[in-house]
Amino acid sequence: MSPVIRAWGLLLFSSLMWAQSKDPYIGSQACRACHSTQTQDFFRNAHTKADRGCESCHGPGRAHVNAGGKKDLIIAFSALSPQKSLDNCLQCHSKDWSRNNIRSSSHSQAEVVCSNCHSVHKAATPKHLLANQQKDLCYSCHTDVKAQFSMPFKHRVNEGTVLCADCHNPHGAPAPTWRMGQRPRMQQHAQANEQSCVQCHADKRGPFLFEHAAVRVDGCGSCHAAHGSANPRLLNRPVVFTLCLECHNGAPGFGRQGQGIPLQSGSHNMADPRYQNCTTCHVKIHGSNADARFLR
Amino acid sequence: MRRLLFCLLLAAAVQAQPVVAPTPQRAGDAKGEDLAGYNVVNSIETGYRFRNVDGNLDKYRSDVNYGNGIRVLGSYLTINSKKPGTGKLFDEIVLSTQGLGNDPYQFSSLRVQKDKIYRFDSVWRWMDYFNPALPIANGQHAINSTRQLQDHDLILLPQSRFRLLLGYSRNxxxxxxxxxxxxxxxxxxxxxxxxxxxxxxxxYRLGTEFEVLKTKFHVLHGWEYFKDDTRAPLFSPGAGANPTDTATLTQFRRDEPSHGQAPYWRIGIHNEALKSFTFDGRFTHTTGQRNFVVDELAIGTGRFSAAQNRQVFVGGNARRPVTTGNVTLSWFPIERLTITNHTALYNTRMEGEGSYGEFANAVAGLNFLNFQYLGIRTFANLTDANLKLTPWLGVYSGYHFSERRIGSSEFEDLDAPTRLERTEQTNRLHSGLLGLRLQPTKQLRLSVDGELGRADRPFYTTSEKDYHTVAARAQWKTKRWSLLGRYQTNYNLNSNSLFVHSARTRLASIDGTFTPKPFLTLEAGYGHTHIETVTGLAYFSLGELIENDRSLYRSRLRQVRLGAQLSIGRRADLYFGYHRIQDAARLGQSLMDQAFPLTYETPLARFSVQLHKKLRWNFGWQYYNYKEQFLALQDYTAQTGYTSLSWSF
Incomplete structure (x- = not known):
């Protein structure tokens, strides 16, 4: 080998070594020496696909390794502020349609960020890497909702066939335009920004020739308690006619013309139990194609 | 032994898990076994579920509905390639099921993926709902419908800058x-x-996600088809609901098919090119349409005992195009401050035509054409600011504005006369939010929030008009203890000079978890929710218009949750729970004074023991006790339980 080639080879090798020593990344292999608990089952984790392995989330690790594992030379999520932790995850996870409003969500405002619900290293569910079963995670803060799902009539969340995320978007949702736009702010929107209820209750979605305006104007919550209720059909009141009459009372100032929501017919005698279950006759109460009074 | 007994006695009073099966503990090694380049973890729980109901069986079926029989109570399977990306057809399979066999609530979830090539997610659910025919049941729980839901999504090239989305859902x-x-x-x-x-x-869904110039795009086109082919073939109905009415119905038939489609587009844009600014846009357009026919035949006698037949034919269509737009701008001027502004626009019009024809005793009695239009346009603008003043103190505030315009036209052509009614209503809502977050120590977090809103012309008498919400929360968490206390009050007043409506909800709860030893966890919680509403009523009674009456609704919900989880020598797991909900409101004295006093309690116990490395035996029992004061014949008690084997291969 000529001395010139040898010199060039030496130069190339030394520059490679120099570049490597300057590279702040050291590779996941080095992490295994100390963090075997976190790394031994990591092949099951979706984050194995990240380009730089452990350092994709925890940042460059060479300085941390060279300093003998000094904690402040690596990104440790337990030491990050909620905002920083959120920013870190969103570097990769911001592109999904469902996370468009994460920064303005009620969770972010309450400093509930990714690591409060997701556990990358000790996930209870391989899908979505949740720290616990979904309902238990939500219940841990929303204790009143846990109570509602224990009522006699409820959506079957505890039974495991309905998930909180079927109706809610924990990452934040756009303003709910099926009612005035202020609340609720975490409800999953069905297509066309509709209330999530119609995703399963498709027959209530319409369009109908005669829409019951309450469904479109103030949403399903006008009459129903979506989580759970002591009343059949998750109704807000135990007696149906009071639920209807609370709006259909002709009180001035309300309705489309400000002349009140139409009063019931004079032929109805509310003292007669026959008239006390309004939906016995007004069977198509969510909307009808054949009758403006929802009778068929 | 005495110590253990004490633990068990203490545990017997602790947290409730609402459903006793499937067993959360799995058989087999959690680390799995290696097989042909893959790691496999699996556990299947099969067993017998039993029930014994005393009292109203139908009410039990409406509330709980678990029956007797052999079930695959739960199963879990994961297969992962040991080296990511080296699997031939797949790198990961995750399958979990619940209640297969004949449980009323069945669920399965599947994920299959091959790195960089595809990801397939599928969820299948089946629910058997038993329900009362009438909202106030009188014991007639006659509705027993089943619902099957499926969602399947395939993403091609999931990790690339260009992703293809395909999906199918069925309900x-x-x-x-x-x-x-x-x-x-x-x-x-x-x-x-x-x-x-x-x-x-x-x-059906088809879409793509791609990135151009640091901007991420999401484009999806979907087609939704709906059909309702519910029908009542010719039959002889029973007696009418009114015993004083002499009309009879001897034969009846009704066909009411309604078919429709709703193709839709949705486009999302996300840009985070600048570190201190992000932009999110979301636009959707849907055109929904339904075509309908009603064909009805009724034969009987009228109120004067004369033969009567009636045929009704309705045909037409309804349309609802919806356009929405949402833009969220987030600005981070300094590290501790986030300002977001969200603008939403929603525009829809519901319209349609229908012709109604009626023949009574073969003579055309009524024939008219309907046209209806309902248009809603909502604009909302929400601005929120979140500032971290110090590492332990944060504040946030917001101002939300929304305006909704509702317009409608109704047209009815009844033979000759014509009636066209046009109306319009606009409501504006202003609301302000203020919140405080405190973290004085690492273990303790406190927060207080408030919201105040004013609407100028709500549509309904029960809508939010002058409302406020105050909420407070304290959480203390250490390695052994977790305590959470909450209080919230919501108040809405929607009264004017001639009408009253006010609604107040107050809820308070305290929940705690204590883990004195790694093998023992104790949980307890208490909460109460008080609801009081009063609303002005007007109605007819005995032909007379009653005005200035009031509807009162009171609810005093109290809830106790207790539970204990004990692991014995890493081989056996024991769980005790108790849950009780009670509405302690006093039963109303008049028809318009409503309350629904009830108690509903469910104690449960579950035992699971490892018989072999790959085999567990499980046993569980749950008791339901439902009592209401409204209609005692709906009360029931039920013993449910199961015995099962969890095994791994």
Whole structure:
């Protein structure tokens, strides 16, 4: 080998070594020496696909390794502020349609960020890497909702066939335009920004020739308690006619013309139990194609 | 031993898990076994579920509905390639199921993926719902419909800058449902009947996600098809609901097919090119349409005992195009401050035409054409600021504005006369939010939030008008202890000079978890929710208009949750729970004074023991006790339980 080639080879090798020593990344292999608990089952984790392995989330690790594992030379999520932790995850996870409003969500405002619900290293569910079963995670803060799902009539969340995320978007949702736009702010929107209820209750979605305006104007919550209720059909009141009459009372100032929501017919005698279950006759109460009074 | 007994006694009073099975503990090694380049973890729980109901079985079926029989109570399978990306057809399979066999609530979830090539997610659910025919049941729980839901999504090239999305969803509902026919006309008797509903919704999705110039785009086109082929074939109905009415209905038939489609587009744009600014846009357009026909035949006698037949034919269509736009701008001027502004626009118009024809005793009695239009345009603008003043103190505030305009036209052409009614209503809402977050120590977090809103012209008497919300929360968490206390009050006043409506909700709860040893966890919680509403009523009674009456509704919900989880020597797990909910409101003295006092309690116990490395035996028992003061014949008690083997291969 000529001395010139040898010199060039030496130069190339030394520059490679120099570049490597300057590279702040050291590779996941080095992490295994100390963090075997976190790394031994990591092949099951979706984050194995990240380009730089452990350092994709925890940042460059060479300085941390060279300093003998000094904690402040690596990104440790337990030491990050909620905002920083959120920013870190969103570097990769911001592109999904469902996370468009994460920064303005009620969770972010309450400093509930990714690591409060997701556990990358000790996930209870391989899908979505949740720290616990979904309902238990939500219940841990929303204790009143846990109570509602224990009522006699409820959506079957505890039974495991309905998930909180079927109706809610924990990452934040756009303003709910099926009612005035202020609340609720975490409800999953069905297509066309509709209330999530119609995703399963498709027959209530319409369009109908005669829409019951309450469904479109103030949403399903006008009459129903979506989580759970002591009343059949998750109704807000135990007696149906009071639920209807609370709006259909002709009180001035309300309705489309400000002349009140139409009063019931004079032929109805509310003292007669026959008239006390309004939906016995007004069977198509969510909307009808054949009758403006929802009778068929 | 005495110590253990003490633990068990203490545990017997602790947290409730609402459903006893499937068993959360799995058989087999959690680390799995290696097989041909893959790691496999699996556990299947099969067993027998039993129940014994005393009291109203139908009410039990409406609330709980677990039956007897052999079930695959739960199963879990994961297969992962040991080296990511080296699997031939797949790198990961995750399958979990619940209640297969004959449980009323069945669920399965599947994920299959091959790194960089595809990811397939599928969820299948089946629910058997038993329900009262009437909202106040009188013990007639006659509706037993089943619902099957499926969602399948395939993403091609999931990790690339260009991703292809394909999806299919299906929603099917079958079973008896309640309906009523009035005969011979609107003033006639009511004949109730059950008919078999058959509703199907299919949705197909095709879309893409890609990145150009640091901007991420999401484009999806979907097609939704809905059909309702519910029908009541010719049959002889029973007696009418009104015993004083002499009308009879001897034969009846109704076909009411409604078919429609709703193709839709949605486009999302996300840009985070600048570190201190992000932009999110979301736009959707849907054109929904339904075509419908009603064909009805009723034969019987009228109120004067004369033979009567009536045929009704309705045909037409309804349309609802919806356009929405959402833009969220987030600005981070300094590290501790986030300002977001969200703008939403929603525009829809619902319209349609229908022709109604009625023949009474083969003579055309009524024939008219309907046209209806309802348009809603909502604009909302929400601005929120979140500032971290110090590492332990944060504040946030917000101002939200929304305006909604509702316009409608109704047209009715009844033979010759024509009526066209046009109306319009606009409501504006201003609301302000203020919140405080405190973290004085690492273990303790406190927060207080408030919201105040004012609407100028709400549509309904029960809508939010002058409302406020105050909420406070304290959480203390250490390695052994977790305590959470909450208080919230919501108040809404929607009264004017001639009308009153006010609604107040107050809830308070305290929940705690204590883990004194790694093998023992104790949980307890108490909460109460008080609801009080008063609303002005007007109605007819004995032909007289009653005004200035009031509807009162009171609810005093109290809830106790207790539970204990004990692991014995890493081989056996024991769980005790108790849950009680009680509405302690006093039963009203008049028809308009409503409350629904009830108690509903469910103690449960579950035992799971490892017999072998790959085999566990499980046993569980749960008791339900339902009592209401409204209608005592709905009360029931039920013992449910199961015994099962969890095994791994």
């Amino acid at each position: 099917q509902q079958d079973g008896p449902s309640f309906n009523t026919i009035q005969f011979p006309d609107g003033r006639g008797d009511e004949f109730t009947y059950l008919w078999n509903i058959r509703r199907t919704r299919n949705e």
